Amino acid sequence: MALATRTDRRPSLARTVWDSSVGKKAVMAVSGIVMLLYLVVHMIGNLKIFFGPGEFNHYAHWLRTLGEPFMHYEWTLWMIRVVLVAAVVAHAVSAYQLSRRDLRARPSKYVHRKARASYATRTMRWGGVILGLFIVWHLLDLTTGTVHAGGFQEGHPYQNVVDTFSTWYGNVVYIVAVLALGLHVRHGFFSAAQTLGAGSRTRNRALRAVADVLALLLTAGFVAVPVGVMTGVVS
Amino acid sequence: MKLTLRVWRQRNADADGAMSTYEVDGVSPDMSFLEMLDTLNEELILKGEDPVAFDHDCREGICGACSLVINGEAHGPERTTTCQLHMRSFRDGDTLDIEPWRASAFPVIKDLVVDRSAFDRIIQAGGYITAPTGSAPEAHATPVPKPDADLAFEHAECIGCGACVAACPNGAAMLFTSAKVNHLNVLPQGAPERETRVLDMVAQMDEEGFGGCTLAGECATACPKGIPLTSITSMNKEWLRATRKVAKR
Structure with a gap:
C-alpha cells in the first residue's frame, strides 16, 4: 500500500484568508484603503464648488465621460461604483463578523472598570455604523435625489449641494458624519498598516502622523463645503 | 497597613x-x-x-x-x-x-484561578522546532546575527501568563501568539516550519475562541515582560507571507 507523500494539503488562499481572524482583518484593511483613496479624490473634487457652478458642474459631467472614447458614457463611473460597493460590503461584513467574535471572546466584564483605549479606538464600531447610514442618506440625497430637499435637478450638482446645505438637518447630518469619518480614519489607517504588516518600531511614529494628517485633511476638506454654503461663500 | x-x-x-x-x-x-x-x-x-x-x-x-x-x-x-x-x-x-x-x-x-490550557494548545500547534535529539550541536554550526538573536530573545521573554488576554477588550491572544511565532520565526532553527507555524498557531488561536486585534494597545501596556505591540504587526506580516507561500505549494 502506498502512503500519501503529501500530507500538508491546506485549504485555498481565499478560504484561509476569510476563515482566519488575521485574514479577515486584512480584508478590512484593504477594503478600507480602497475607500480611503476614493475619499481623498472625492474631497478634492468637492472643493471645486468654491470656483463656481460652471467648474463644479463641468467636473461632475467629466466624471461621466471619463475614459471616453475607450469607455462608453458613464462606464468608468459605474466600474468605480461597483468597486466601492464591493469594498463597503467586504468591510462591513468582516467588521460585523470580527466584532461578533470579539464580543463572544469577552462575555463578562470586569467589575472594576478602568478608562480604556482612545476615543477613536472605542468609536470604531458605532462610528462605522453611522458612516454606513450616512452613505445611504448621502446617495439618496445627492445621487438619486430621492430624499432631496427642494427640487432635485439632474445634472446640476452645484444647485443640489447648495439646497442640501441650506437645511439645518442637512448640515447636522453631514458634519456629524464627517467628524465620525475623521475619527474612523485616524484609528483605521494606522490599524490597517499594522494589519498588513507595514508597521515597525521605527515606522509607527510616521504612520501615526500620516493617519492624523489624513484624518484632519479629510475632515477639514469635507466640512468646508457645508460651512461654505452656511457662510454664503457658496450660494 | x-x-x-x-x-x-x-x-x-x-x-x-x-x-x-x-x-x-x-x-x-x-x-x-x-x-x-x-x-x-x-x-x-x-x-x-x-x-x-x-x-x-x-x-x-x-x-x-x-x-x-x-x-x-x-x-x-x-x-x-x-x-x-x-x-x-x-x-x-x-x-x-x-x-x-x-x-x-x-x-x-475556582475563585481567581482560570484554565489557561488554550495557550498550551496554541504552542502545540506550532510553538516548537523540529530538531534532531542527541548530543548538542557545535555552537558555531548555525550562525545567528546578533540583532536577530536579540529580537528572538525579546519575544522569548514571554512567560505565557495571559495578562495580554485579560487586558484586551476583545479577549485576544494576539500578543501571546505573536511573541511565540516571532521568537522562532526570526531564528534559522525555526526556518523549516516558518510558514506552517504561523498559520497553525493563528488557526488554533481562532479555534480557542480568542478575539481579534483592534489595536487598542492594552496588551502591550499590561505585559509584565514588555513584549511590544509591533510584535503583532510582525506576526500579521508573517501570516500574510505564509498564506502566499503555502498557496504556491
Whole structure:
C-alpha cells in the first residue's frame, strides 16, 4: 500500500484568508484603503464648488465621460461604483463578523472598570455604523435625489449641494458624519498598516502622523463645503 | 497597613460568582501581593472558611503562573507580575478589587484561578522546532546575527501568563501568539516550519475562541515582560507571507 507523500494539503488562499481572524482583518484593511483613496479624490473634487457652478458642474459631467472614447458614457463611473460597493460590503461584513467574535471572546466584564483605549479606538464600531447610514442618506440625497430637499435637478450638482446645505438637518447630518469619518480614519489607517504588516518600531511614529494628517485633511476638506454654503461663500 | 479587599469568589466552573469583601490588617509594605493574600487565607482558614484560590508558583516573576486583575489592571498598577508586585504600591486604607482573568477562552475554575490550557494548545500547534535529539550541536554550526538573536530573545521573554488576554477588550491572544511565532520565526532553527507555524498557531488561536486585534494597545501596556505591540504587526506580516507561500505549494 502506498502512503500519501503529501500530507500538508491546506485549504485555498481565499478560504484561509476569510476563515482566519488575521485574514479577515486584512480584508478590512484593504477594503478600507480602497475607500480611503476614493475619499481623498472625492474631497478634492468637492472643493471645486468654491470656483463656481460652471467648474463644479463641468467636473461632475467629466466624471461621466471619463475614459471616453475607450469607455462608453458613464462606464468608468459605474466600474468605480461597483468597486466601492464591493469594498463597503467586504468591510462591513468582516467588521460585523470580527466584532461578533470579539464580543463572544469577552462575555463578562470586569467589575472594576478602568478608562480604556482612545476615543477613536472605542468609536470604531458605532462610528462605522453611522458612516454606513450616512452613505445611504448621502446617495439618496445627492445621487438619486430621492430624499432631496427642494427640487432635485439632474445634472446640476452645484444647485443640489447648495439646497442640501441650506437645511439645518442637512448640515447636522453631514458634519456629524464627517467628524465620525475623521475619527474612523485616524484609528483605521494606522490599524490597517499594522494589519498588513507595514508597521515597525521605527515606522509607527510616521504612520501615526500620516493617519492624523489624513484624518484632519479629510475632515477639514469635507466640512468646508457645508460651512461654505452656511457662510454664503457658496450660494 | 489596613486594606479592604473585594475578591471574586466562585465555588467552581459552573457556579455563579460574586465579589466578597474582606478586611486585612497588619499588612507590611514589603509584602508581595501574594503574601498579602496568604495572610488573608490564613485568617480565613482559622475562621473555618474556604481560602481564596489563586494561581502562583515561582513567585519570582519568571513562571507566568500568577494571574490577578487588580483594580481593573492585569497584574496591578506596576509593570510586573502579581508575585513581584509589592504592597508599597498601595496606600493604607485602600480598597482593592481582585478579579480573575476574563476571557471565554480562559474559563474560571475556582475563585481567581482560570484554565489557561488554550495557550498550551496554541504552542502545540506550532510553538516548537523540529530538531534532531542527541548530543548538542557545535555552537558555531548555525550562525545567528546578533540583532536577530536579540529580537528572538525579546519575544522569548514571554512567560505565557495571559495578562495580554485579560487586558484586551476583545479577549485576544494576539500578543501571546505573536511573541511565540516571532521568537522562532526570526531564528534559522525555526526556518523549516516558518510558514506552517504561523498559520497553525493563528488557526488554533481562532479555534480557542480568542478575539481579534483592534489595536487598542492594552496588551502591550499590561505585559509584565514588555513584549511590544509591533510584535503583532510582525506576526500579521508573517501570516500574510505564509498564506502566499503555502498557496504556491
